[in-house]
Every structure is written in structure tokens, then in C-alpha cells.
Amino acid sequence: MALEPCNPVTGRPLTTNQLKQNFTDLHKPLNFQQALEESDRCLYCYDAPCIQACPTSIDIPTFIHQIRSDNTSGAALTILSENIMGGTCARVCPTEVLCEQVCVLNVSHQQPVEIGLLQRHAVDTLISNTNKHPFKRADSTGKTVAVIGAGPAGLSCAHRLAMLGNDVVVYEAKEKSGGLNEYGLAEYKMVDNFAQKEIDFLLQIGGISIKNNQKLGVSISLSTLQEKYDAVFIGVGLGTTYRLGLDKEESQGISDAVDFIETIRQTKDKSQIQVGNDVVVIGAGNTAIDAAVQAKKLGTENVTLVYRRGEQHMSATDYEIELARKNGIVIKTWLTPSKIIADEHIAQIECTKTELINDKLTETVFKETIKCDMLLKAIGQTLNDSDLVDLEIEKSKIVVDNYQTSIQGVYAGGDAIKSGEDLTVQAVEDGKQAAIAIDKHLRGEL
Amino acid sequence: MAIQKDNLKCTIAGIESINPFWLASAPPTDKYTNVVRAFEAGWGGVVWKTLGEDPAVVNVSSRYGIHKNRNHIVGMNNIELISDRPLQTNLDEIIRVRKEWPDRVIIGSMMAVIEERAWKELAVKIADSGVHGIELNLGCPHGMCERGMGSAIGQVPEMVEKVTRWVKDVVDIPVFTKLTPNITNILWSAEAAMKGGCDAVALINTVNSITSVDLDLMAPTPTVDGKGTHGGYCGTAVKPIALNMVAEIKRNTDTKDLKISAIGGIETWKDAAEFIALGAHGLQVCTAAMLYGFRIVDDMIAGLSNWMEEKGYQSIEDFRGMAIPNTVDWNALNMNFDTKAKIDQDSCIECGRCHIACEDTSHQAIEFNVADDGKRTFTVIDDECVGCNLCMHICPVPDCIEMVEVDNGLEYMNWSNNPLNPLNN
Numbered sequence: 031m032a033l034e035p036c037n038p039v040t041g042r043p044l045t046t047n048q049l050k051q052n053f054t055d056l057h058k059p060l061n062f063q064q065a066l067e068e069s070d071r072c073l074y075c076y077d078a079p080c081i082q083a084c085p086t087s088i089d090i091p092t093f094i095h096q097i098r099s100d101n102t103s104g105a106a107l108t109i110l111s112e113n114i115m116g117g118t119c120a121r122v123c124p125t126e127v128l129c130e131q132v133c134v135l136n137v138s139h140q141q142p143v144e145i146g147l148l149q150r151h152a153v154d155t156l157i158s159n160t161n162k163h164p165f166k167r168a169d170s171t172g173k174t175v176a177v178i179g180a181g182p183a184g185l186s187c188a189h190r191l192a193m194l195g196n197d198v199v200v201y202e203a204k205e206k207s208g209g210l211n212e213y214g215l216a217e218y219k220m221v222d223n224f225a226q227k228e229i230d231f232l233l234q235i236g237g238i239s240i241k242n243n244q245k246l247g248v249s250i251s252l253s254t255l256q257e258k259y260d261a262v263f264i265g266v267g268l269g270t271t272y273r274l275g276l277d278k279e280e281s282q283g284i285s286d287a288v289d290f291i292e293t294i295r296q297t298k299d300k301s302q303i304q305v306g307n308d309v310v311v312i313g314a315g316n317t318a319i320d321a322a323v324q325a326k327k328l329g330t331e332n333v334t335l336v337y338r339r340g341e342q343h344m345s346a347t348d349y350e351i352e353l354a355r356k357n358g359i360v361i362k363t364w365l366t367p368s369k370i371i372a373d374e375h376i377a378q379i380e381c382t383k384t385e386l387i388n389d390k391l392t393e394t395v396f397k398e399t400i401k402c403d404m405l406l407k408a409i410g411q412t413l414n415d416s417d418l419v420d421l422e423i424e425k426s427k428i429v430v431d432n433y434q435t436s437i438q439g440v441y442a443g444g445d446a447i448k449s450g451e452d453l454t455v456q457a458v459e460d461g462k463q464a465a466i467a468i469d470k471h472l473r474g475e476l
Numbered sequence: 477m478a479i480q481k482d483n484l485k486c487t488i489a490g491i492e493s494i495n496p497f498w499l500a501s502a503p504p505t506d507k508y509t510n511v512v513r514a515f516e517a518g519w520g521g522v523v524w525k526t527l528g529e530d531p532a533v534v535n536v537s538s539r540y541g542i543h544k545n546r547n548h549i550v551g552m553n554n555i556e557l558i559s560d561r562p563l564q565t566n567l568d569e570i571i572r573v574r575k576e577w578p579d580r581v582i583i584g585s586m587m588a589v590i591e592e593r594a595w596k597e598l599a600v601k602i603a604d605s606g607v608h609g610i611e612l613n614l615g616c617p618h619g620m621c622e623r624g625m626g627s628a629i630g631q632v633p634e635m636v637e638k639v640t641r642w643v644k645d646v647v648d649i650p651v652f653t654k655l656t657p658n659i660t661n662i663l664w665s666a667e668a669a670m671k672g673g674c675d676a677v678a679l680i681n682t683v684n685s686i687t688s689v690d691l692d693l694m695a696p697t698p699t700v701d702g703k704g705t706h707g708g709y710c711g712t713a714v715k716p717i718a719l720n721m722v723a724e725i726k727r728n729t730d731t732k733d734l735k736i737s738a739i740g741g742i743e744t745w746k747d748a749a750e751f752i753a754l755g756a757h758g759l760q761v762c763t764a765a766m767l768y769g770f771r772i773v774d775d776m777i778a779g780l781s782n783w784m785e786e787k788g789y790q791s792i793e794d795f796r797g798m799a800i801p802n803t804v805d806w807n808a809l810n811m812n813f814d815t816k817a818k819i820d821q822d823s824c825i826e827c828g829r830c831h832i833a834c835e836d837t838s839h840q841a842i843e844f845n846v847a848d849d850g851k852r853t854f855t856v857i858d859d860e861c862v863g864c865n866l867c868m869h870i871c872p873v874p875d876c877i878e879m880v881e882v883d884n885g886l887e888y889m890n891w892s893n894n895p896l897n898p899l900n901n
Binding site (some may be wrong): 075 | 873
């Protein structure tokens, strides 16, 4: 069955230009004047709530003040000194539930300051205008640390370790570095190859080498890294996706939303991407929205998002839910998939209506069948612990104490541990804090 | 075009005007086209850009420096000289506008070298063009002063008196002596102008200034072929200086009856009302028009007129100078009067600006607490609060912090009767 994106109006495939247009920047960057005007709205609060709301504790009022005083590179430095991936976080952070949610302007019923856009303005200006890395390395400690995973946690950890005077070797399973920044976020949030640009910038500090296509359990193992290096940091993220547990789940046309997103990110010519005309996405997080919206942008006629609870329970932010609606996605709640109807290829998904009885989610007898030639599963991911068996793991998260795992000298961070929310910005913070802990450990201070 | 209001009709030094808003002598009043546009917009009068003897001066490029606070222009300076067009061209245009706009005021501004002949000849020529009055430009702080004119004259009281008298001797129309603020005491030049027989003083002229330094060119702005110079500062930033100088003249026994055409940072009707409250008879505006166009007079007229109606003032005379009795020397302030800041917790948005201002730079009188749920509370410690009111000004929320009078049971006492005053021992 040939699947190709088509224009919902004409029924013909979208032209290359239409596709290009559909995948442009979701939030247009601020120009210099807009940045000045927006920065002028910031009240420069004391001990500001936005700083507390930021998992990486960026001194937001200070960097906004710096933009206002025409010290954009100083602003970028304020951001990057706490969050080396401030560029990505400015693009993908759910600011409406973090810094911007607590902006005091909300209290007086004004729009909060566009902190994300201002942060992007500062960081992008610095990254695109300078070849000189703004941070210097401390005197060499003579130590070398292995980092597993070149995602936000791993790279943040590597950068801070290098800054503190250590050498770092990063082992990355995939062909490209960046983790979710490169593979797992909607294209319209990370246009113009930003993930790679940010990594290039980050690596300018020196002392970090990345070895790609090095999969844990295949070409490397935790024990060999422990032997070879002074310390190890694990930032492997959540490598396993949950299954629906239904018959015929292996039918054609059924895949993980993360794989679909990865394909979109890695395919330059979007017209080459296979997509259905009746796409059903199962799930309610930002990954589900990223997949659903991008399916629509590829030209899918009907995109339906199915979630077993109510809209108020969705983990996607209000902004993301609104984005889905604006893109014509039908959101069906209190509905759970119960039967895949397929020959070789999926044709329909039968769902069962649910309800809450005594706070317990309960399936009813009512069914609804949705036409479906592509089913995308976005019901969550979990730690792939098959190669981490020596570590203490609890509720599918590596147990850590100040980022050190149950094995001395082995540290972990990011989505693989339980810190804050599973967010890019939290992973960056984990990497940074773990690096500080590792450095102290290597210096004999811990 | 602005709708004129009857309650704004006024008389300034014997000159009747349909409203008190005149454009000051400056680029906006340089020629026929601009002046007609100003009258079409509703301005009551203009002071024509300063005329000098031929040959006309040559102006440079560029001419303006800007002082910005964040994105807002708070002040501007200029290094433009007087009219750079031939005298007769200006006079012909004045005659034409006078004929076409009989109900509007035109004042001829002039300056000359410090020679009796020069002032008298030029004053007569300008008066003959039919202007309502003559303004003596004794204030320009750049370019002209280096040639012995402008503020070079205005800074020497004897010259102010002499020049005023020369012109009064030869014309029978009101003479406005325009004063420079670039002096130590405005009363000396105001008194000199009065002795010279002026019908009114106009103040302030621009303040000597460098608005900014171009850090790439390493030169003051505006730069002219890589060099810059000091210029005349104007705009809202100079309003406080002008208000004080107007008040000084009005509070002084010898000069309190001087008619005043007030100038300096007037941008809104409220600014205008404040100058009138301190005794000004008329107002001159320049920078605000240069920044926003002549249309701003609309709101000046409507705003002032509406406010007067609300307050029950039939004319400008009804409230003119009303703030003067309340403008006193520090020594006359009640030292026992006490206020405390009060923060309205319902409208507080928890920005913490009051706290840090008080904590770092004042009296550590605003307590900052964070509750378990993250709610930030800022509370005034009455015993520490001296009532300085810094917090009230800094607070971004209107009316969130107010200064509340405290009854401390103490009698009125000022420095004159304070036992700490050495003069009382």
C-alpha cells in the first residue's frame, strides 16, 4: 500500500515548497528591535520566581537586562554558564509551565515576558556571530571521563567536565550526536540543523571527543569503560518504548511515534516520507503532539489523537494541545485502543470508551472504530536496563545519590534517573550537576 | 486639526492667544511651510526660528543627539545654529503667514553680536514684518556663543539688561527675553531682563550637554566628520530644571510679577498645567513636536481644557501660580510630619523591586518572606520605614504602595524653630 503525503484540499501530494513552508520555524525568532521591546517589559524582579522555576536556574532577569543594555553576548554568557544548551531549551522548553508561568506579569493579567524567545535571541546571536568559545578550561586534572550517550545530559556533562579541566570521551549509539535534540523533537522546533550547530559550538571548548555508533552492550560495556576511565557518566535516556499489548501490533503501518519523528528529522526531502491519510496517534504527551502535528504538516487528511483519560490529564502542555487543534487534529479523550483490525496492513483501530469510577480508570462496553492506515504509539518510554544490570534500579530509573549510582565512580543523569520532569532542560541540569560531582570526586573532594 | 477651547484663551505679555501653546524658536518654526502646518494643527502661536543679520549662518550635518532610557527618548540635544536662510526670505514669509492666519501669534526671535546698532536695526526690521512680539535669544549654548552671541550674552546679567533695553528702545511691541539655564542663579538674569524693561521672560533655553559618546568613533554624538561638540539639551528630561527655574522667578519678591513664557520638556497637557500652576502665562514646545509631529497639540488642548473643566477653572488665570505658595524653602517644611509606606497585598505582583531598593539603598524596612507554597510577601516594617517613598516610585503597579500619614502626636516644627538649629541657641 503506497502511502504518500497529499494536500487535503486537492488530494494531490504536497509540493516541495508547500512541505518546506509547513516545516518552517514554529516561533519566529525575535529581531533586534523586537528583542529590545520585549526585554523592556521585564520588571527585573528581585530573587525572581522565573529563576526558581528554571531547572537550570538561569539568572533570567539579569540576562534580559543585558539584552536591554545592548550586551547580548553577556546575556548569552549568563544563560550558557548555567545551561550550555540554552539554545535548544529556548526552543523546546515548555516555558508556559516553567519560567513564563511564574512571571509576575501574569499576576497583573498581562502577558508574561517571552523569556524563551529572548533566550533564543541572545544565544543564537552569540553562536552565529562568534567563532570563539566563550568558556575557558581550567588547568588539566589529568583525568578522563567516559560519557555514555551524546544527548542533552551527556553533552552537558561533557562540557562541564571539560570546563573543569577533565578530558571526556563520549560514546553515542547513533550515527549523529544530540540524542532527542537531533532525533526526538518536531522539526519545526529545531529548524536549520540547530542541534548540530549547538553541538559544534559546545565542542569548541576542547577536550571532548565523541565516538558515534558505539552502542552500549554491543561495542562497549559499562565494566570496560569503568576500567579504562577515571569515572563514567550514564546519560542513555529512555531507550525502550511501551507497547499497546494488542494482537497484530506488528502489522504494517504501526510504529512508534519517536521513530516517525526521527524519520522526519532525518529526511531532508519530506516528500519521501511515508505517511497515511488516516493517522491515529495514541498518547497524550508532547511526543504525541509532535507526531500528530507533523503528520498533518506532511499532508495527512485525518489525524486523530486518542487518549484514555480527559484533556485535563494530558501531559502535553496547553500550548501544545492548542497547537494540535490549530493544525486540525481531532483529539478524542476517554478512549483506549482495544483491537487492531488489520490484514497485513492496519485498516482500523477499535477503541473502548473509558470512564473514571472511584478515581479508577475503567473500560465501558462502548466501542468506537476509527479508520486508520497509520498508527503511531506515543504512550511513553522507559529505561532500557538490559546492559545496566549491575546498577541498582528502582521503578525503571537508575538510583542515584547526588548523581552517583550504586557503583562508585559511575554517575547518571537525564531521563534515566528520577530528578525532575523528563525534560531537555532537566537533562542539561543533571549533566551539569553530575559533572560537578564527578569533578569533586576525581579531585578527592567528595 | 485640534478643536479650540474657549477656556484656553489667554493673554501673554499683552498678546492675546487662542490657546497657551506656542512652538518655540527652533527647527519646527524655520519657515512658512512648517508654521502653516503648525497652525493647521491648532497651535496658538509660534516663535519663528531665530533670525540674525545676513549673511546667514551655515549649518552642519548631522545635528541631533539622543538620550534614550531603554527604548524611550527622554532627551535630545542639537547643534543647529540660527536660521540659515536670508533674513528677507524669513521676513517675507512672516508677513505672508500673518496675513493668512490673523488669529495666530507670531513672535520673531532674534540674536546679534553685542553691538547696539546690530540689535536695534534687526529688531526694527523684524517688528516691521508685523510680528506680535520679539524674543531675544540669549540662550543658545552652542556655536553662536562661540561668536559672542546666544548664551555668551545670556550668562552676563549686565549684557542681558543692555540688550533688552536696546530693543525696547526701538520697538513698541512686547519684548520677551529668553534666558539660558547654563548659569548659577536664574534670578540674576531674570532681574537683569526686568531692569532692561522686558515684557516677559522666556525660559529655559537648552541645557549645555553631551548626550552620548559614539564608542566606535570615540566622539560625542552627533558626529560631524568624526568630531562632535556640546549641544543644547531639551526634551522631557529638562522639565524638572525648567519647573524649578520658573518657580524661582515666581517665588522671588523682585521678579514675581514677571510674565513667563515657559519652555522645557513640555510634552503633555499635564506638563503644561504644572508650569501654569507655578505661574507661567504661556508655554512653548519644541522637542515633543519634533518627536511626534504637530498633532500632539490636540491632546494638550483637549487634556488641559477637560482637566480645567473638571476642576472648575474657567480660565488659565484661575489656577495660574496656585502652587507657588506651597513651593517653599526646605527650612519651611514640617519636620514632624510622618508617613509610612503601605503595600496593598492584593495588588502586589511579588516582583520584589521595593524590597531590594529599600534593602540595598535605603533603610532595610521591607521584609521579604517566602511561604511554603512559594508565595512571596513583602511587608513594611513600620519602625524602620522613614517614609522616603522610594519604594512607591519603584513599584510597577499603580497605587500598590501608598504613603500613609502617621499621627505621631507631634506639633508642626520646621528648621527655623527646631532646637537643633544653631541659630536658635
